[in-house]
Amino acid sequence: MLAAIRDKAEAGKRLDRAEGLWLLTEAPLLELGSLAQDARFRRIPEKRVTFVIDSNPNYTNVCITDCQFCAFYRKPGDPEAWTLTVEEVMAKVEFAAQRGATTVLLQGGHNPALPLDYYLDLVSETRRRFPAVTPHFFTASEICTMAEVSGKSVPEILAALKAAGQRTLPGGGAEILSERVRKRIEPKKGGPRAWLDVHREAHRQGFKSTATMMYGHVETAEDVLDHLDSIRDLQDEHGGFTAFVPWSFKPGNTLLEKWIKQYKGPNAYLRMLAVSRLYLDNFPHVQASWFSEGKRTGQVALHWGADDFGGTLFEENVHAAADYVNKTTVDEVVALIREAGFTPAQRTTTYEILKAH
Amino acid sequence: MSLVLTASPLLRDRRLLAVWEKVQAGRRLSREDGLLLFETEDLHGLGRMADIAKSRLHGEHVFFVLNRYINPTNVCVLSCSFCDFARKKGEDGAFENSIEDVLGMIKPGTREAHIVGGHHPDWPFEYYERMVEAIHAARPETQIKAFTAAEIDFFWRRWKIEPREALTRLKKAGLHSMPGGGAEVFSPRLQKLLKYTGKADAARWLEIHGIAHELGIKTNATMLYGHVETMAERVDHLLRLREQQDKSGGFITFIPLAYQVGTTRLVPRQTPPTDDLRTIAASRLLLDNFPHIEAYWVMIGEETASVALHFGASDVNGTLEDEKIAHMALAESPAGLATEQILRLIRDAGKIPVERDALYNVVKVWN
Numbered sequence: 001m002l003a004a005i006r007d008k009a010e011a012g013k014r015l016d017r018a019e020g021l022w023l024l025t026e027a028p029l030l031e032l033g034s035l036a037q038d039a040r041f042r043r044i045p046e047k048r049v050t051f052v053i054d055s056n057p058n059y060t061n062v063c064i065t066d067c068q069f070c071a072f073y074r075k076p077g078d079p080e081a082w083t084l085t086v087e088e089v090m091a092k093v094e095f096a097a098q099r100g101a102t103t104v105l106l107q108g109g110h111n112p113a114l115p116l117d118y119y120l121d122l123v124s125e126t127r128r129r130f131p132a133v134t135p136h137f138f139t140a141s142e143i144c145t146m147a148e149v150s151g152k153s154v155p156e157i158l159a160a161l162k163a164a165g166q167r168t169l170p171g172g173g174a175e176i177l178s179e180r181v182r183k184r185i186e187p188k189k190g191g192p193r194a195w196l197d198v199h200r201e202a203h204r205q206g207f208k209s210t211a212t213m214m215y216g217h218v219e220t221a222e223d224v225l226d227h228l229d230s231i232r233d234l235q236d237e238h239g240g241f242t243a244f245v246p247w248s249f250k251p252g253n254t255l256l257e258k259w260i261k262q263y264k265g266p267n268a269y270l271r272m273l274a275v276s277r278l279y280l281d282n283f284p285h286v287q288a289s290w291f292s293e294g295k296r297t298g299q300v301a302l303h304w305g306a307d308d309f310g311g312t313l314f315e316e317n318v319h320a321a322a323d324y325v326n327k328t329t330v331d332e333v334v335a336l337i338r339e340a341g342f343t344p345a346q347r348t349t350t351y352e353i354l355k356a357h
Numbered sequence: 358m359s360l361v362l363t364a365s366p367l368l369r370d371r372r373l374l375a376v377w378e379k380v381q382a383g384r385r386l387s388r389e390d391g392l393l394l395f396e397t398e399d400l401h402g403l404g405r406m407a408d409i410a411k412s413r414l415h416g417e418h419v420f421f422v423l424n425r426y427i428n429p430t431n432v433c434v435l436s437c438s439f440c441d442f443a444r445k446k447g448e449d450g451a452f453e454n455s456i457e458d459v460l461g462m463i464k465p466g467t468r469e470a471h472i473v474g475g476h477h478p479d480w481p482f483e484y485y486e487r488m489v490e491a492i493h494a495a496r497p498e499t500q501i502k503a504f505t506a507a508e509i510d511f512f513w514r515r516w517k518i519e520p521r522e523a524l525t526r527l528k529k530a531g532l533h534s535m536p537g538g539g540a541e542v543f544s545p546r547l548q549k550l551l552k553y554t555g556k557a558d559a560a561r562w563l564e565i566h567g568i569a570h571e572l573g574i575k576t577n578a579t580m581l582y583g584h585v586e587t588m589a590e591r592v593d594h595l596l597r598l599r600e601q602q603d604k605s606g607g608f609i610t611f612i613p614l615a616y617q618v619g620t621t622r623l624v625p626r627q628t629p630p631t632d633d634l635r636t637i638a639a640s641r642l643l644l645d646n647f648p649h650i651e652a653y654w655v656m657i658g659e660e661t662a663s664v665a666l667h668f669g670a671s672d673v674n675g676t677l678e679d680e681k682i683a684h685m686a687l688a689e690s691p692a693g694l695a696t697e698q699i700l701r702l703i704r705d706a707g708k709i710p711v712e713r714d715a716l717y718n719v720v721k722v723w724n
Contacts, residue, residue, distance in 0.1 A: 006367075029667050029707075030408065034367045034401035265705035266660040267667070296630040297660045303400055303631065339629035341398065 493531025570607025
């Protein structure tokens with residue numbers, strides 16, 4: 001099987017589901033890593049690993065969707081619930097911009113009290129005040145929330161966001177794109193179609209987006225393959241995905257914690273990255289998330305098919321963040337990439353190289 | 358087995374083919390081969406060869422022990438440049454444990470007590486002898502792995518007790534095995550540079566392990582890497598261990614120790630995980646006469662230790678309750694792991710955990 005997969009990958013032929021299943025469940029981890037590196041270097045011959053200077057603030061933790069894997073949200077009226085004003089969000093964007101961020105990934109809960117204009121203002125004000133920052137705002141399910149509260153369609157919402165200045169969409173909220181899994185862990189968020197339809201429409205309108213996957217809870221290998229098949233098929237339609245970003249579910253303080261005590265470890269992560277690099281033959285980039293899997297595993301992951309190291313992810317809590325910490329964070333990302341044997345390069349939200357280090 | 362041996366490791370660096378032929382044939386690797394292993398960019402090919410060599414010896418088994426880490430004292434006459442643990446007598450943070458203190462640290466059921474400490478200027482050899490005796494009497498089920506060759510050498514330097522006598526007496530008192538610390542890097546250049554000339558040098562360290570082996574005391578070996586040593590110095594260190602093992606045969610496990618930057622800061626940052634994986638794999642391939650190579654999670658972190666189980670490591674040490682030396686050098690790992698966490702670290706790599714005692718007798722296979 002290994003030799004057959006290697007030959008197919010080398011010939012640029014697409015892997016089928018049976019091959020995907022074998023890679024996910026049986027392939028020896030080091031051979032898998034070796035094949036993934038070959039695929040990565042065929043796509044990007046240089047020993048370059050990109051990263052983005054970014055920040056990941058949130059505008060509200062109010063959410064009515066009650067996902068079982070989420071420790072962040074609070075129900076409306078909860079004493080710990082909060083929602084920021086546009087000005088408060090702008091202060092966070094300014095914090096990031098002052099530290100050299102080119103991307104602000106803004107997301108939040110599904111708060112029915114927020115009108116569409118709030119979201120549009122966030123985009124247009126970011127564009128107006130911070131031209132160096134790309135507003136990488138709102139995941140698919142937030143777009144759906146905007147459609148519901150405003151009575152408009154998803155295409156209309158995306159067009160309005162585009163008119164306000166938005167060009168990219170973050171890929172969160174995909175979790176596992178399988179009916180069975182979503183019914184179990186996020187029954188109120190809609191099936192795989194909801195996420196896929198938003199990204200399809202976004203790509204059709206010229207947006208770029210990423211695709212994510214949160215694994216390590218109730219999914220099977222078949223569910224993972226459903227996920228990979230869905231995003232590979234969608235990518236064939238418009239080519240709007242820039243990168244695939246998998247990470248492991250963290251059970252702390254979630255409803256799922258009762259059943260799933262531990263997150264999947266580094267071996268599972270390396271396998272997931274390598275399989276995705278081989279299987280998602282039409283994705284330009286695969287990202288190693290040092291943030292979710294740990295810096296050292298992130299470094300190892302650069303040898304398992306990933307060509308991007310994600311973002312610097314400046315502190316969400318601006319009040320606790322000191323300039324010193326942020327500065328060393330950029331330096332550290334550069335050092336981590338270099339130590340792993342690669343040349344660091346700062347990129348934009350859409351993966352254009354800004355500066356080689 | 359035959360399947361494993363015929364499996365091709367998919368070597369991206371073609372220079373490794375000659376090494377692979379030797380590994381397949383069970384032939385010994387040369388110094389040049391060793392240098393290549395530390396130089397090649399083909400991390401997967403290197404790891405796969407080491408994994409095959411490991412599987413030949415132990416299949417899918419990975420060993421661990423329920424152990425307690427004990428430092429009788431951190432008072433030390435030496436001032437090694439890489440050490441955050443040692444204190445001078447009376448200095449802030451210095452500690453000196455009584456035998457009662459030490460006994461209190463060992464819970465019933467502890468399989469192995471790992472005992473190492475500073476070179477205390479005043480404690481007589483008899484104190485250590487009584488300590489071993491007392492532990493053995495109080496906890497006969499606990500095997501005692503105590504005192505590095507550097508400490509045994511210090512008993513000679515300070516009290517003129519020959520290593521053979523010291524080890525004979527300690528064995529009689531209840532010593533089961535010796536840890537592998539104090540080897541640092543077998544390099545006269547580094548010995549001077551990092552100020553460890555005042556302790557057993559390479560020849561003396563190896564001599565003491567040879568004596569222990571003659572007396573039927575099994576021992577471990579280590580190498581402190583990831584500071585200012587060269588790759589050639591690493592290879593030479595490994596080859597000297599291999600040579601000693603040919604002569605005396607009593608080494609069980611080789612433990613590469615990743616230097617912790619701590620406050621000694623010989624280098625600005627800890628060596629990356631790829632270097633840990635490389636070092637473990639190269640050690641597995643070069644030390645063909647060592648039963649085990651260890652992924653010491655305290656130094657390299659649990660995640661890298663788990664991945665290292667695909668790079669030739671067949672041991673993860675143990676629960677290591679209350680580890681101090683690495684943690685006083687600000688190691689990020691927890692000071693001790695629950696059995697459950699050790700099992701997860703091994704199982705996450707798809708391997709079978711095997712609980713062992715200090716002498717590698719199998720206590721339980723955790724299927």
